[in-house]
Amino acid sequence: MQTQVVTGKFILSAQSGGFKFDKDNEIERAANGIAKLDNPQTVYFEENLGDGKAKYWTDDISKAFVFTKLDDAVAMVIQTNRSHSPVSIRSIIID
DSSP states (O other): OOOOOOOSOEEEEEEEEEEOBOTTSOBOBOTTSOBOEEEEEEEEEEEEOSTTSOEEEESOGGGSOOBSSHHHHHHHHHHHOBTTBOOEEEEOOOO
């Protein structure tokens, strides 16, 4: 058995939208605990202003920040991931 380093270009994505509320005005959650959203749309990580500072997201994939190292993408997932809005790493495929 052998291993190999994962290489490529990667972007981060998450779902965005307004929370759905139940009759008691509590946020509705799916069976996995993730908040349900009204009109969900995919957003992409765009910019990081530094540790403890703003992280910006865009709905335009062409403006997404491109990570060239998987480790860097994973590190940013750790900084931006939230239980109500999980962040995913996507590999860029150019047709």
